[in-house]
Structures are given as structure tokens and as C-alpha cells.
Amino acid sequence: METQKGKNWEVLDIELAKQGELNVKLAEKCMGSLMILRERLSKEQTFKGLRIAMCLHVTKETAVLVETLVAGGATVGITSCNPLSTQDDVAAYLAKRPGVSCWAYKGETIEDYYRYIGYVIGIRPHITIDDGCDLVTEIHLKHKELIEDIIGGCEETTAGINRLKNMVKDGALKYPVIAVNDNKTKHLVDNYYGTGQSTIDGIIRATNTLIAGKTFVVGGYGSCGKGVALRAKGMGANVIVTEVDPFRALQAKYDGFLVMPMKKAAPLGDIFLSVTGNRDIVTLEHVKLMKSGAMLANSGHFDCEVDVAAVREFATKVVRVRPMMEECYLPSGRSVYILGEGRLINLAAGEGHPSEIMSTSFCGQVLACEHLVQNKGKLKNEMITLPEELDLEIAKIQLKSMFVEIDELTEKQKKYMSKWREGTKNEDEEEK
Template sequence: MQTQKGKTWEVLDIELAKQGELNVKLAEKCMRSLMILRERFTKEKPFEGLRIAMCLHVTKETAVLVETLVAGGATVGITSCNPLSTQDDVAAYLALRPGINCWAYKGETIEDYYRYIGYVIGIRPHITIDDGCDLVTEIHLKHKELIEDIIGGCEETTAGINRLKNMVKDGALNYPVIAVNDNKTKHLVDNYYGTGQSTIDGIIRATNTLIAGKTFVVGGYGSCGKGVALRAKGMGANVIVTEVDPFRALQAKYDGFLVMPMKKAAPLGDIFLSVTGNRDIVTLEHAKLMKSGAMLANSGHFDCEVDVSGIREFATKVVRVRPWMEECYLPSGRSVYILGEGRLINLAAGEGHPSEIMSTSFCGQALACEYLVKNKGQLKNEMITLPEELDIQIAKIQLKSMGVEIDELSEKQIQYMSKWKEGTKLEDEEEN
């Protein structure tokens, strides 16, 4: 694909910058909690003189985070964490903004994808912000000489957390990384409500299909899978959940969903959505069992959850019937549809999570970066959790931005919760 280049950027079309600005300004109006942090960062400059490398989905919401960090004094280099998730107008807008280097376009080749990560690493970062761990992995495998200057990093998603855990287990992680995905505000809000809504939105945009009356198979019942199952049910689908975790399977059953192995669900489903962070959830063998017209989609970070290449190779013919919908004709005479090329359907065919949702998540990223700076040299080279008081702060900022007030514990309640001798009272001991 023909791109346009500058000294510190490469995007599809720099003329899209004006439209990108309009979209970013729209997002700012919806991301009030992050804008509250921006006001403080503008005054305090916690990132003065620091360089931050980012490998995130290049969306209008991410742009608000980028400019919040720049307002705090940082220089930022950003590229996409997924070849199909970039919003080209936003990339063009970021490319022309002061203090920002941007290399990204929607539909990147794998070669360009890793070349751009290399460019971002080339700013010699002090902090990394990653979604999927490709940035951290590239630094550790190919640019170890930069690690001594890196204060720490942040990881946004489950798939990246899994990779980081394996790095820690192998003794390969050489700087501290905050697991932002483990924030309560992240998995209770972003994963549950964000993934739930944006996944359904992406499937509908890709296909224009009706959800009501369909049998909707959700592979995985973590916080993301729960959100998708709830939204599909709310739109009238009959939901089947597949799981390997007995606790999650039990919860899915008690939540009112059918639970069974994918092999048994395969002949029943109309729409299949995998969201596990693992590979081979929907395989060629499953596809062979499916009814004609079944749709296969993914909301996990990497494109290995649905065996796209195996199904394509087995098919006698593959036809792109819509921009994000391929029909694969099988030797049996049936056909199945692959949506979004097996990549994140909510970002390939849609625009990702709503701005309000990402405001909460990106407050976590921003505060995690600040925490790394304040604790420079004091953290171990391992995956760490953002302190609970900062997670609580995020929730409070988000509530404040929504005009919501909540109760506070009284001194008497606080004292009661700290005691252990008080229990069931006799009648004459009851307080008046």
C-alpha cells in the first residue's frame, strides 16, 4: 500500500489530519476523566524530558491519551499494536502534532508492522506502553542495549499479560511492567462493558446480520466473554458458552447460558466469537461440523484464536463478499464466513470501545506511567499491579466526571470493620 512519509511519521494520507482532529476533539468531550488528569499533568509536568514508546490501537481515544502524556512533558512515539486497528485520520492528526512521532496505517503488512515498532523503539524510550507485548518482546530480543534507560512499562491486555508471565517465569523480563489489565477499573469496565458492546457492533458492521434468534457461541467466559454473552443475550440471541475453566463454566451455567464443548456447539451455532487470549479455539475440524452460513469472529488480541489459514487452505474457493467478510466454500458444499480476517472484529470492522470506556482504561495507563516515574529504581523487574489506592482514584475520577456521588463510611463503621470480638449480641446488650 502506498503511504506518505515525513521525518517522524508514516501514514496512509496526511490530508486526513483535519478529519482526525474533529474525531479526537469529539473523543475528548466524552473522556472527561482523562481530561481531568490532563489538567493536572499540564501543571505538574510529571514526564518532563521523558520519551514514551507506545504500541497501542491508533484510535481517537488513544490520541487523547497520547496528548495527555505530551501535556505532561513527554515526547511520544506511537505505532499500532494490530495491523487492522488504525484509524487513518487519527494517525494523520497525530503525525502533525508537536512532541509526537507516529507510524501507522490500517491494513499494515507484517513487514511494515514490525518496521514501525522498530521506529518507535528508535526514540530510545524511558517508558513503554504496550498492548499485546510485541513492543516489550522486540526490545528484549533485539534492542537489549536500550533496557538500562527504561524505567518501566505498562501492558494493556490479557494476551500481553500472559506473555509477560512467561517472560517472568523464564527470567527474561529486564524491567518492571505494570499489568494495567489487572486493574479492577480495567477488567470490570473495559473488558466487560467495552468488549461486550464493541464486539457486537463490529459483527453487525461486518455483516449487517440480525442477532435476535441466532445461536451465538462465545468461546471463553472471562470478563470479555461475559460481556459479549450478556449483550448477545440482550439482543435476542440464544447463547452457548464454551470453556476449559470449571469455575467460569459453572458461572456461565448459573447465568443462564448453555455450556458445552466447542465440538458439540459447532453444529448448532450461527455466530461464533472467540475471546480467550489463547489459540485454536475455533479450528478447521470445528468448521467442518458447522451449518452453512456460520460466521466466525475473534475478539482476542491475536489472530490465532480462529484457524483462518487452515480454513482458507481447506476451502475450494474463498470470496470476499463484504469488506470484512470472506465466504469460504468447503468441499462438503457448505460455506462459512470469516469476519475481520480473524483479527479483532471490534477494531477491524468497527471503531473499538466507546470513548467513555477508554477514558477509564487510559486513566489507568496515565497513572501507571506516573507511578513508574515516582518509583524509578525501586521496583523489581517483574510484572506488578497498580496499587489499589490508584485504582480507587481512577474509579472516583470516572464517577466525578459522570456527576455521580456515593456514600462514605462513617467513623463508627470504619471502627466496626476493624474489630473481631464483636458478634451476635444478647438482648440486654443491644444498643439503644
């Protein structure tokens, strides 16, 4: 694909910057909590003189995060964490912003994808912000000389957390990384509400299919899977859940869903959605059992959850019937549809999570970066959870931005909750 290049950028069309600005300004109006943090950071200059490398989805919401970090004194280099998730107008907008370098376009080749990660690493970052751990991995494998200057990193998603856990287990992680994905606010808001809505939106944009009356198979019942299953059920689908975790399978059953192995679900489903962070959730053997017209989609980050390569190779013919919908004709005479090339359907075919959702998530990224700076040299080279008080602050800021007030514990309630002797006696009797 023909791209346009500048000194510190490469995008599809730099003339899209004006439209990108309009979209970013629209997002800002919906991201009140992040704007509250921007106001504070711009005064305190928390990140003055620091270089931050980002490998995130290049969306209008991410642009608001980038400009928040820049307002706090940072210079930022950004590329996409997924070849299909870039919003080209936003990339053009970021390419023209002071303090920002941007290399990204929608539909990147794998060669360009890793070339751009190399460019981002080339800013010699003090902090890394990752979504999937490709940036951290490339630094550890090919740029070890930069590690001594890196204060720490942040990871946004489950798939990246799994890779980081394995790095820690192998003794390979050489700087501290905060697991932003593990924030309570991230699980509750982003994974559950964000993935639930945006995944259904992506499937509908890709296909214009009716959800009501269809059998919708959800592979995985973590926070994301729960959100998708609930939204599919709410739109009239008959939902089947597949799981490997007995606890999650039990919860899915008690939540009212059918639970069974994927092999049994395969002949029943009309729409299959994998959302686990693992590979081979939907394999060729499963596809061979499916009815004609079944749709295969993924919302679990990497494109190995549905074995797209095996299905394409097995097919006698593959036809792109819509921009994000491929029909694969099978030797049996049946055909199945691959949506969004097996990549994140909510970003490949849609625009990702709503701005309000990402405001909460990106507050986590900002406070994680601030925590790294404030504790420079004090943290171990391991995966770290954001302190609970900072997670609580995110929830408070989000509520404030929504003009929501809540009760506070009285002193008497606090005293009661701190005691262990009290049982059936009342407090007056106990004091006597």
C-alpha cells in the same frame, strides 16, 4: 499500499488530519476522567524530558491519551498493535502534532507492522506502553542495549499479560511492567462493558446480520466473554458458552447459558466469537462440523484464536463479499464466513470501545506511568499490579467526571468494621 512519509511519521494520507482532529476533539468531550488527569499533569509536568514508546490501537481515544502524556511533558512515538485497527484520520492527526511521532495505517503488512515497531523503539524510550507485548518482546530480543535506560512499561491486554508471565517464568523480563489489564476498573469497565458492546457492534458492521434468534457461541467466559454473552442474549440470541475453566463454566451455567465443548457447539452455532487470549479456540476440525453460513469472529487480540489460515487453505475458493467478510467455500459444498480476517472484530470492522470506556482504561495507563516514574529504580523486574489505592482513584475520577456522588462510611461504621469481638451483642452491651 501506498503511504505518505515525513521525517517522523508514515501514514496513509496526511490530508486526513483535519478529520482526525474533529474526531479527537469529539472523543475528548466524552473522556472527562482522562481530561481531569491531563489538567493536573500539565501543571506538574510529571513526564518532562521522558520519551514514551507506544504500541496501541491508533484510535481517537488513544490520541487523547497521547496528548495527555505530551501535556505532562513527554515526547511520544506511537504505532499500532494490530494491522487492522488504525483509524487513518487519527494517525494523520497525530503525525502533525508537536511532540508526537506516528507510524501507522489500516491494513498494514506484517513487514510494515514490525518496521514501525522498530521506528518506535528508535526513539530510545524511557517507558513503554504495550497492547499485546510485541513492543516489549522486540526490545528484549533485538534491542537489549536500550533496556538500561527504560524505567518500566505498561501492558493493556490479557494476551500481553500471558506473554509477560511467561517472560517472568523464563527469567527474560529485564524491566518492571505494570499489568494495567489487571486493574479492577479495567476488568469491570473495559473488558466487561467495552468488549461486550464493541464486539457486537463490530459483528453487525461487518455483516449487517440480525442477532435475534441466532445461536451465538462464545468461546471463553472471562470478563470479556461475560460481556459479549450478556449483550448477545440481550439482543435475542441463544447463547452457548465454551470453557476450559470449571469455575467460569459453572458461572456461565448459573448465568443461564448453555455450556458445552466447542465440538458439540460447532454444529449448532450461527455466529462463533472467540475471546480468550489463547490459540486454536475454533479449529478447522470445528469448522468442518458447522452449518453453511456460519460466521467466525475473534475479539481476543491475536489472529490465532480462530485458525483462519487453515480454513483458507482448506477452502476451494475464498471470496471477499464485504470489506470485512470473507466467504470460504468448503469441499463439502457448505461455506462459512470469516469476519475481520480473524483479527479483533471490534476494531477491524468497528471503532473499538466507546470513548467513555477508554477514558477509564487510559486513566490506568497514565497513573501506571506516573507510578513508574515516582518509583524509578525501586521496582523489581517483574510484572506488577497497580496499587489498589491508584485503582480506587481511577474509579473516583470516573465517577467525578460523570457527576456521580456516593456515600462514605461514618466513623461508627469504620469502627464496627475494624472489630472482631462483636457478634450478636450490640455495641452498648460490649462496652459495659
